[in-house]
Amino acid sequence: MAFSYGLTPHGILPDIAHDEEARERFVFSFKEKLLGELTPANRIVFQSQAEPAYRKAHGRTPRDKHEVAEVMERQPFWQMFSSLHRTSQELMWDTCIDRCERQGDELEERGRRLATSNRRKGSLRLKPDLEVPRYIESLDTHVQPGGYYAQRNGGFDLHQGAVYDTGVHLYFVGGMGPMSDDMGLSGVAYLKQKYPDLKPQRILDIGCSIGHSTLPYCDAYPNAEIYAIDVGAPLLRYGHARAESLGKKVHFEQQNAERTDYPDGHFDVIVSHILFHETSAQGMPKILKECHRLLKPGGIMMHLEVPAFDFELPTAYDRFQRDWPGRYNAEPFWSTLHEMDPKAMAVAAGFDAKKTFIDHASRPNDNSSTFGPRAFQWFALVGRK
Ligand SMILES: C[S@@+](CC[C@H](N)C(=O)[O-])C[C@H]1O[C@@H](n2cnc3c(N)ncnc32)[C@H](O)[C@@H]1O
Numbered sequence: 020m021a022f023s024y025g026l027t028p029h030g031i032l033p034d035i036a037h038d039e040e041a042r043e044r045f046v047f048s049f050k051e052k053l054l055g056e057l058t059p060a061n062r063i064v065f066q067s068q069a070e071p072a073y074r075k076a077h078g079r080t081p082r083d084k085h086e087v088a089e090v091m092e093r094q095p096f097w098q099m100f101s102s103l104h105r106t107s108q109e110l111m112w113d114t115c116i117d118r119c120e121r122q123g124d125e126l127e128e129r130g131r132r133l134a135t136s137n138r139r140k141g142s143l144r145l146k147p148d149l150e151v152p153r154y155i156e157s158l159d160t161h162v163q164p165g166g167y168y169a170q171r172n173g174g175f176d177l178h179q180g181a182v183y184d185t186g187v188h189l190y191f192v193g194g195m196g197p198m199s200d201d202m203g204l205s206g207v208a209y210l211k212q213k214y215p216d217l218k219p220q221r222i223l224d225i226g227c228s229i230g231h232s233t234l235p236y237c238d239a240y241p242n243a244e245i246y247a248i249d250v251g252a253p254l255l256r257y258g259h260a261r262a263e264s265l266g267k268k269v270h271f272e273q274q275n276a277e278r279t280d281y282p283d284g285h286f287d288v289i290v291s292h293i294l295f296h297e298t299s300a301q302g303m304p305k306i307l308k309e310c311h312r313l314l315k316p317g318g319i320m321m322h323l324e325v326p327a328f329d330f331e332l333p334t335a336y337d338r339f340q341r342d343w344p345g346r347y348n349a350e351p352f353w354s355t356l357h358e359m360d361p362k363a364m365a366v367a368a369g370f371d372a373k374k375t376f377i378d379h380a381s382r383p384n385d386n387s388s389t390f391g392p393r394a395f396q397w398f399a400l401v402g403r404k
Pocket of ligand 1 (some may be wrong): 093099152155167202203208225226227228232233248249250251254274275277291293294298302306332363
């Protein structure tokens, strides 16, 4: 098993050398400083300089995030903060890419062994001819070179998955926990509390990436068959190998969530974790329609997202501050999604308004691990068919 600074080891995690760990520690503390100290200072810049400048020019305060952006983007402090933040993203991927490339062949070999082991519990179904949506295929999402989709070779390529696994830990500055599963644990805690009698036969996780959030559902619902879909084959290869090495039974399949090949009413529960902001204004309604088709009557969908919807944030400045990824991090749907009404979209997709609601989900407090107190309060769109 490989050891990695801050992450629980598993059988496909790339090893980390001394200098790689030093670089990761630098990126980690750089991001801590940026997010912990510089982010709040921007509010002071807005209140003391940008807002008065806007008021002088327009006779009123900025009304929405776009008007706040007009003045903040001219502030040297914001320019420095944004430039450092973007640099921290690029450094993060560079560091993780070097670590994964150094041991690329060995990782492929390990992945192949885990995927074909006689002791394997789950499965991997890939569709080389799958048509991948443009919002994934044409983009280096989060400025990760190659984004979610790039394939490097014709072999057992799992590079994008390895980079994603090591990168997410730095991206969230450890806040996702040593298994990067804060969202899955939060989703499970929510379902257990809200629907204590739920005994699902089949659960589907859509946009699973490498299955960080999928695995907690295996532990919480041991009698259910767990399916996890994504469009990126290297992510799925890595996710399958990771799950097998951890003894978790998951069926990973390469499918576009807009139109899968599962029959109607196949699932009791459908979940997703920060999927929607990576889709598009055309893709998201199709995915919601597909959820409705795939759920059994009485089935439940629960989509967790970053809590950044405009209607939940108190001021135009807060909406602007949360909009950073939409402006500078290669996430083109981020800004538009957060201006939309996800409940109305679910209702338009066929869900009953009386059984569809917005809520919030978080992991129960657990001070016993290095994970520390709960980190995130996730936005939840929940609907019952
Ligand atoms: C932010 S990642 C999700 C992270 C993951 N759910 C987790 O909790 O760790 C978004 C994922 O959604 C996938 N995705 C986006 N659109 C999709 C679609 N139409 N069908 C299937 N997967 C999609 C992307 O390839 C990417 O892996």
